[in-house]
Amino acid sequence: MEQNPNTARILIITCLLLILGQAATDNDRDFKMCGIWRHGTASRTLKSELNTGCEKIEISANESTLFVRGSITAKCTQSTSFDLESNSLQNQSHFCVFWEPLLDLLIVDVNRKNYTLCKSHGLQENCCTDLSLDKQDTAALYGIVNGSTHGDIIKNDVMKMYNFKGDVISCKEKFCDEVRKIPRGANMIEEVVMKSNTTGRLDLPCAQSTIIEMEEGFTGLNFTLPATKAMPPYMIPSVYLPPCLKSFSRTKPKVVCTYYKNKKLFQGASNSTILDDIVGLSVENEIIKNLPEPVRIKFHHSALPANYTRRCVSWDTRRDNEEKWRYDGCDTVKIDNTETECHCNHLTYFAILVQVEHKTTVRHLKALTFITAVGCAVSLVSCLVLFYWLCKRRRGKKNQTSLVHRGLVVAIFLLCLLFILTGALANIGKEVVCKITGSLLHYALLSTLCWMAMEVFHTFLLIRKVFDTTLPTWIFYLVGFGLPVLLVSILLLTEHIYEVDIYGERKIVPSDDVGNPYRMCWMLENKESLLAHYIINVGLLAVVVSSGAVMLFLVVREIRNRPDWKKVHVAFLSIWGLTCLFGTTWGLGFLDFGPMSEAILFLFCIINSLQGFFLMLRYYALERMKKKDRSFSDGSSSGSSKQQMLQTHEKS
Known part of the structure; x- marks a missing residue:
């Protein structure tokens, strides 16, 4: 057709x-x-x-x-x-x-x-x-x-x-009534101001703008933003535009600097308090990023409480089609308690502002830090002594019980050593050093938890009489040392691919001296780090604690009806109690709330910092029971008291 x-x-x-x-x-x-x-x-x-x-x-x-x-x-x-x-x-x-x-x-x-x-x-x-x-x-x-x-x-x-x-x-x-109702109201204000075909000051009920034309030979500009007449002059933000802001491809590009006094235009997902002063910067028909010299915006504000921190962030609606506060691209310079300057290397339709975050304080932080340091030092010495004993007792023979003990000793030694060093390395001020130290400390913690899980698993195998079916040695090494490497590598790879920070300098603020925080290299407090903490750290800890409790119940039920229970049940509970101590005491972290939270925190620090010492006590108790058991034997080589109790006759 x-x-x-x-x-x-x-x-x-x-x-x-x-x-x-x-x-x-x-x-x-x-x-x-x-x-x-x-x-x-x-x-x-x-x-x-x-x-x-x-x-x-x-x-x-x-x-x-x-x-x-x-x-x-x-x-x-x-x-x-x-x-x-x-x-x-x-x-x-x-x-x-x-x-x-x-x-x-x-x-x-x-x-x-x-x-x-x-x-x-x-x-x-x-x-x-x-x-x-x-x-x-x-x-x-x-x-x-x-x-x-x-x-x-x-x-x-x-x-x-x-x-x-x-x-x-x-x-x-x-116009202002309309832009307050939409997510990208700040963008609309800057677009309308840019299309006004004027230069100089333009006033709106919701914002005040200055349009600057960057002519040939632009050498930078310092100026004070327009603001309402009710504001004292000394409280008005000021801006410095560097010469590199002017593009060589345009003859006379315009830059719009807008001062907002209404936070409702920037309703992002943030639990922090946003200062009232917000500055928007944009260049006509251009997206500016990676400036060799940053744009500087100085904010004047009331004196902030000592337990508050300031951080420059940007409100960007052009990237990923979402509105949110972003931390990247801006450095915070604290001039004094009432002045903060933001140095930013990028511009788009966004607002630069100071974000005020309330810092969580910790009571008795100095005492807790001292107790933990002393406990870690004692554990370090105990781990060295115990490792020497375990290697000496090995006598050239492979023994999975000794292998599991040695793996746990090495993991606890690394954890205590890195925890003692992390404060000193954080004060060096090198970001790369702190990031590496934080990742190593995280690895040591995960390795300790994994070897604790191996202790529980291995003891259960002994109780269930399946020790004769010996597991390959590499399985213990794979779980104890290999799994933590995999988890930490995934987090480091995530940092590189998605350009997020997971490890770095962490500040813990004491309630009695908020101006002198304790610095350590660990996981940060941003959204990505907290997500990794709850999934990996808390998840693995929950597995170790719950498995230790379940295994204890199963073991008690298994041997309760055995003939030698009444004779050796006290020894058994002593040994098993010391064994479970390494896993279950970490569970005290789940009880850190309510009126007993301070006591729980002190107990948590004391017991967990002395894990190496308790591990040495456990080994010493086993050796004493072995010697006592040999005194009742017929002179022949017998197994350890623990193995007799479990009715396993393999020689140690």
Whole structure:
């Protein structure tokens, strides 16, 4: 079936109408009237006659002229005429009329080419807006087909003329009311200010802006931001724009600096308090990043409590299509207790501000730190002594019990050693050193928990009489030393791929001296680190504690009916109690709440820092029981008391 050429052209133009209509919608115009102008094949003209007022706007069309006239502008009084491109093969054109009352800007788009009928000359106080349809005139052959406003069809018929009337309102007030309701209100403010076609200061009820034109030879600029008259001059933020901000590809680019006093425009997912002063920076039609010299913004604020910290963050809505506070790209410089300066190496439609975070304090931190350090020192010495004993008792024979003990001794030794060193290494101030130390300390903790799990598992095998089915030695090494390597490597790889910080300097603030925090290299307090902490650390700890409790129950039930239970149950419980001590005492961390939280914290630090010492006591108790058991034997080589109790006859 042969298709009519006119029908094909109508389909093409209709598609263009939909595309242009969608593009216009994205521009958030106050008024948009579109349609298809049916005209002749001769030369065509776009004419306008515009005056100030708020009576009406008339959009009409005939064989050769598209006419826009009326009284809707605030300051624009203008008559213009544009000759349009002629195409003898087409008798219709798509057009749209855009009206932005806040800017006093009127633009007509004909076949994807813009014609400005009224140029913007700043933001208007009062303007004609809320245009609604008034009367219409029909036409026989030439006129407007498929007339629509904001994408809604008014008439499909050929119309000679459309009239719209409006109301006079306070444009700035209405605009601020609208931007407060949408997530990207700050972006809209900077876009409108940029399109105002002016330089200097522009005031809105919700923000005050300064438009600066960076001319040839721009050498940087220091200036104080515009602010409300009610603000004392010494409290107004100041900005330094470096010379590198000017692009060589543009002759006179504009930069907009906006001061916001309304935090409701920046409702991000943050538990921290945001200071009232917020500064927005953007460059005309450019995204600026990786500046060799940073932009500097100085904030003046009231004196903050000692247990609060300041951090510069940015509100970025262009990346990943989400609104959130971002920490990357900005450094915080604390000048004094009432002044903070942000150094940022990037610009986009975003706000730079100071984020105030309440720091959690710890009571008796010095005492807890001292107790932990002494306990770790005792454990270090105990681990060295015990490791020597275990190697000496080995006598060249492979023994899985000794293997598990040695693995746990090495893990606890590394944990105590790194914990003692982490404070000194954190004070060096090298970020890379602290990141490496934090990851090693995390590895030592995970390795200790894994070897504790191996202790529980191995003892259960002895109780269940399956020790004769010896497991390969490499399985114990794989779980005890290999699994922690895998977990820490995954976190380090995540840091590299997603550019997040998991390890680094961690500050613990004492309640009695908030200005002198304890520094250590460990996992940070951001969202990614906390997620890793709860999944890996808390998850593995829960497995060790719960498995230790379950295994103790199963072992008691297993041997309760044995003939030698009443004779050796005290020894058994002593040995098993010391064995479980390493896993279950970490569970005290789950009880750190309520009125007993301080006592639990002290108990947690004392017992867990002395794990190496308790491990040595456990070994000493086993040796004493072996010697006591040999005194009742017939002189033949017997197993250890623990193995007799468990009725296993393998020689140690």
